[in-house]
Amino acid sequence: MDNERESSVRNLFQGSRKKPGQSTAKMGNTQVDRYNASIILFYFLGIMTQVTNNFIINPQLYWRYKFRTIGEPWDPASNTTNEMQNDFTAEFSVVANTAAVIGLGIAIVVGRLFGSITRIFGGLCGFIVGFVVLSISAMINTDTWQKEYLCSVLVLFFVLTCFGSVFLVALFEMAAKFTPNYYAATISGQAVCGIFSSAIQILTLMxxxxxxxxxxxxxxxxxxCIVLTTLAFYLTMRNSSFFRYHLEQVKIQEDQKEEITKDIIFMVLRKQLLYSLVMVLVFGATAMVHPSITSTVREIETLKLKEKIAVLEKENSDLVNKIETMRQEHRNTELELEKKLKRIMQPEKKWCRWTPEDIASAISLRSVTA
Structure with missing residues (x-):
């Protein structure tokens, strides 16, 4: 009798294991991510979260030309800069950090009014409109109104960063309903965006x-890139039963809204205190290097190829670090699961001594590591 019960529990544990790209829907139907379309989509959606920062700040030669001293010969190899050129990167960094904080507040308010799918589409559409405006301004002669143009670009960048904050929160809400490898793809996509934009910068210099x-x-x-990602998101949502199944789980979760009390907020803040301090240190150290240093890369006559790819190597290191971090978290979760299962499945224990908390904890751990 004990063997039968032990076998049933083992089957229960094994049944909760899901392969990457696979989920169990209602009535026992298995949904499969065909051609890994959904995980590729999450890579591109992760890229979109950083597109405003990387694709606006990186064309430093273009901004130097736009804010050059009128009446003097233009020399792209010259290290002499005026006041507007010197303050440009600092002003962009201040606007980016301010907009990120305000954007998170806006994301909380908007998140209570609209679903995650609506916010993702809204963020992508906002990106498209913003970059279209920047493209049009690139074809206009702004020499006679440089200060006004700088102010308008900063305002537009502020708006795009707020759109990015809303988009980022909605994307992580949606990714949390998938298996962990889809969440990891989103994180990796953020690093890929920096590599992609740095590669374009190197090509323009070469x-x-x-x-x-x-x-x-x-x-x-x-x-x-934004248009293709938007189309891919729409087509995947329309044609992939695997993706639609998880979207239904997102809608169910959004319909079941719970009241957020002060006790819950303080509890979350206490649990995230250590991680928040680590993030402040990491992002603070990163902000000292990028974009303040990496954005100053420009073409000079003696520049060698290995010096041109310095920024690309920096972004590659960032990508490798994020991938290794996700792998280490996955291994730690597997070790915790193994200890839990060994404690539950000891032969000398009887069924009556297996607490519901042990079984529920093991099942949840298996679902997370699937």
């Missing part, structure tokens, strides 16, 4: 793209 059109190249590439 091909001697004119400063007046280098910005248009960046913005056009960003528009193409």
């Amino acid at each position: 091909q001697n793209v004119p400063a007046s059109t280098s910005g248009l190249l960046y913005f056009s590439v960003a528009i193409v």
